[in-house]
Amino acid sequence: MSKEDFPKIYLYRRIVQAKLFIDSHFHENINLADTADEALFSKFHFIRLFKNIYGKTPHQYLTYVRIENAKLLLQSRMTVTDVCYDVGFESVSSFTGLFRRVVGQTPSSYQARQHQLLADIAEMPLKYIPNCFAEKKGWSKKSNFQEV
């Protein structure tokens, strides 16, 4: 794939690198203006191109990445406070409010549900596996099939 095929490919590469930078450094205090500078764009141009490709501004994307990583960490035994700071938020109340708006539950409720779900899967995994597969794998003695 050459520049002759896609003359704007160099633009894509710079935006993708900025997005990957956010993916790796979301937990830090990122200055998105610096990210625009490193990608060699004006701030306006950077935001516009980023949004064209990813459907979100860089700031919206950073928030999304932080919330998604918070959801993963809340599956562990970490406290909500520790998760908040670990993913880069600076205030527990802001984190809680934002999480609730985006996910539809408070971080505590979400964590409680996730823990319940994981405990259920560990205790009764066959509830989560179609019986045909469980039987083929030899995990279930109960057959759904009848001879035809």
Add this chain to the structure above:
Amino acid sequence: MITKMNHVSVFVLNQESAFDFYVNKLGFKVHTDAAMGPGMRWLTVCPPEQPDLEITLMAIDEGMMFKKEAAEQMRELVRKGTFGFGVFQCNDLLATYEELKAKGVEFTKAPKKEFYGFEALFKDDSGNWFSLGEKEMGDR
């Protein structure tokens, strides 16, 4: 009346490696990850915008599903890249191609405009190949 598909299987050579590929490289979400005994695991992942479609990363084990010889044949077929298990979709193929390449995904075909759409082909860590298209393919 059938309304939708909720499970589809992809046969993989190693579930741990497949987890890393589908979750960490492709960005899929884990749906169910259940330990079923020594060396046995039920692992399903979902594309980010299809939380109800579980892609089962199915180990190829000798047992009730595969006799020993069949398991070896199946592993060899997967390793050779015999199977194309489906077509994925993205919003921007060039950006997705650049990102997946940067993460180490092997593409067998770079993005190319075909009569049916804009498409690239890539392989998973086991050898299975997939088409990756931009939004709608064709005129449908």
